[in-house]
Amino acid sequence: MRTRPFFGARIEDRLKKVINRVLKRRGWQESVRPYTGYGTSEQIRVLARIVLQPSKQFGIVQAANALLYRRGWRNFIAFSKADAAASVRFGDTTVPVRADRGGYIDVRIKNPGLEPGWHSVTVQGSDGASAVASVQIIGDDITFGVVSDIDDTILSTWLPRPFLAAWNSFVLTEQARQAIPGMARWYQQMLEANPGAPIIFVSTGAFNTYPMIRRFQKRHGIPHGAMLLTDWGPTNTGWFRSGTDHKRTALRELARDLPNIRWLLVGDDGQHDPELYAEFAELQPEHVLARAIRELSPGEAVLAHGIRLEDGEHRWNPTTAPEFRAPDGDGLADKLRKLDIISF
Template sequence: MPSRLFIASRIEDRLNRLANRFLGRRGWQESIVAFTGYGTTEQLRVLARVVLRPSEDLGIVQAAQALMYRRGWRNFMNAAKPGAQVTVVIGETRIPVEADRGGYIDVRVRNPGLPAGWHTVTLEGAGGSSTLVNIQVIGDDVTFGIVSDIDDTILSTLLPRPFMAAWNSFILTEQARQAVPGMARLYQQLLGAHPGSPIIFISTGAWNTYPMIQRFAARHGIPQGAMLLTDWGPTQTGWFRSGTDHKRRSLRELARDLPNIRWLLVGDDGQHDPDLYAEFATLQPEHVRARAIRQLSPGEHTLAHGLPMEVESDQRWEPDIAPEVRAPDGDGLGEELAALCSPTQHDAQR
């Protein structure tokens, strides 16, 4: 790790400090944005972000309509509060934590006794703000879980072409976003067959879009689960973050945090999911149950890459286990996965 931040990060930090002073004088208030977390009976991963936001005086009906029809750019109307002091409150246990330079909180804390299931944890800010965070505690006997990409896997965004990505992220209204057919049904069936199993969403999308994605998932019946997104800003070593590295690191963290689980890895063939999943299945085969790749249509491939076909893989991984299935939608993937992910087949492989 370099001793001094990259110049872009230093510029970003200074702009954040100036913005915090200016917006504080303008009446913007501290707010904690909660992100769904996960954990075990031993530890919990708490995810959130502390930001400054303008106060809004909308009625209940107006607020609901604003959320449904708001343009995507409004998801980015906040300012990070670096170094904010926050207390994680779990029953009688109080754990002080500090936000990073982007206002993000990503900490692992000891589980003081929460049993398996869904729970709410309170986050209290030093400025008087507070929020509730949903956390799924995964039982020690759970050995199946789903890792899912978001873009073009559950939500049609036509990434990564820059113009289309900007259109979908900043201009398009939330109601206009389309779900990939059959994916909600597939996830509901899989999790119904494996009670207590988690679904974790990993994406290169920005954390700012988290509230929109969460509302989208709820509207379309996609099961609730933790989302591991990223920050589009500069890093400590460069101008841009690597989406591939983010996904690779997230998979390694899941293998470490939840060592008993063998994952069904679900993605699409529009970006790097096939290579990443094959790499992970090769390096850590004990953590992968199967791989499911949604096949984009020629039109979607053209918008994503300028080519009406899947981009050839740069690497050739040959995992010994973890079979891969492909289909254009959730229903097709479900047919291919019926035998691979059935509870009886799972028990036979343990």
Template sequence: MASRPFFAARLEDRFSRLVGRTLERRGWEESIISYTGYGTSEQLRILARVVLRPSDDLGIVQAASALIYRRGWRNFINASKVSPRVTVVIDDVRIPIEADRNGYVDVRVRNPGLTPGWHNVTLEGEGGASAVAPVQVIADDVDFGIVSDIDDTIISTWLPRPLIAAWNSFVLTEQARQAVPGMARLYQKLLAEHPGAPIIFVSTGAWNTYPMIQRFIARHGIPNGAMLFTDWGPTNTGWFRSGQDHKRRCLHELARDLPGIRWVLVGDDGQHDPELYAEFASLRPEHVRARAIRQLTPGEHALAHGLPMEVPAHEAEWAPDMAPEVRAPDGDGLGDKLRELLTPQD
């Protein structure tokens, strides 16, 4: 018996199609937003989204130097194009695909011969739009990688308190956002010690914030890498997506796509990272080298949970068959403790 999508998802699809037709009559045009992907010698993971945007972008785009003064809500001015067709172009290879009901492209295609390193893949829409998506091809002999959370791990966002999150996402200018001290140095050093290794950012944040996060990490010297966000709103099975399930699924997908890599999992103790990372390390110990948890201050915990929480005093904990865990309040502290764990294994 065929199953139907959740009724809220069906309503959203109808509304999106109605809005799309209306906007196209008003002159809005197809646009492709490309995201950073990753791959191996065998396959590439291509990420993008097809949306409708006003032809002049409502006058939002000013000089490039003014981008850091954009308020967060400007990242949300677009409308998804429902199930559009897109062609992935890699050299002389053309691969037709169909995006999902919200215009998202998340496909794995055969690598036609791209060598290890960074490459550009072209995406062409049926409405004439095109975009270039960067893809990092990871060599088969690379066995080290970093998985990093974003909120309160590399950027102080004071999540998940709804009012503060909304203020940070929709009102606060980009240049006012603060980086967590030492995280850029930590990632730079780890990747310098392991040439060709990837860093993958996994977040429960919305894909709409991707351009802002990209500019943020570039501005603060954080290494570039693929980002795996989620889409807010109804799904085929319910009203909202589960952030924990999204992160859990991303970790298992990375283990499947990059089976030779043992990851350093970096997160914070403000939400569910310690539990999720411990679960993954217990289920797939061969894919985890270490777990690094940034400790929020009592003030950050109070903003995140409404009550101050005691910061754990232990420095490391592990089970017999589980990768060790270290905790520190910033990137420099985590780096010192990780160095003791990683050096003997390299």
């Protein structure tokens, strides 16, 4: 059994400590990046990140921001503040927390009495920086929710083809990103017909892109919900973290945190969503209502991974939780109506 973190992670941690000291001497300041969380009557899951970023007084940074307004590379102008002390405050309650080696805060805190609906909590760093994070408290009587992928499900990105991924992530302006037709309308209809139901976005994308995705959602009318993203770089077990393991873990955590909900799992056939969703539906059928898979066009499939995954490759065959497929949100909505398993 491994007793020490992977050596790549240890090297990264040492470099972070050195770089943190250098950046602080150069005037970089602590900043808190809040992410949307969720909760129940029992507990609240708070998500945020503590980073160091250039001071706003640096004229060169302001000039760059004006010149390259909201281009993708801006999402990465920060450096994690590893193992930073912080606190979470809501109402009269303050809870001390600590960031992990990537600067991330992912904690579950006892709900002090927040009612179902949207609430704000304040995350404050040790140097005084703070930010307000949104959390959705989900009622104990809610039995339906949506889990949605992001890339090629609501947002056309052509990931993970390396050149196109880099171009989309670092160069294009946010306004150049394209929404998948019909998805926003479908999500709005389902949540309007099922008041209080959550939508949770689970993706292998980096948390660095969270601000861009939130602005994209607002611009295209995609409902607000918690986002369970990931981090890039070495982990405690290897050089790269597994995207499929991240999604698998996220689904298990949702089943544990929200045991009363049966999920509509929405993804695409460009990577591993069909197999992951089928696996989850077979292992935990009580938590899955149905599986909706957006079919990529032949061109999108080639750009995504060079070939289209064949249905025969899926080794999981759940007897419950029907799967249906269509190329866009309107097509998926029509097929879900025919199943007549939820109202919208």
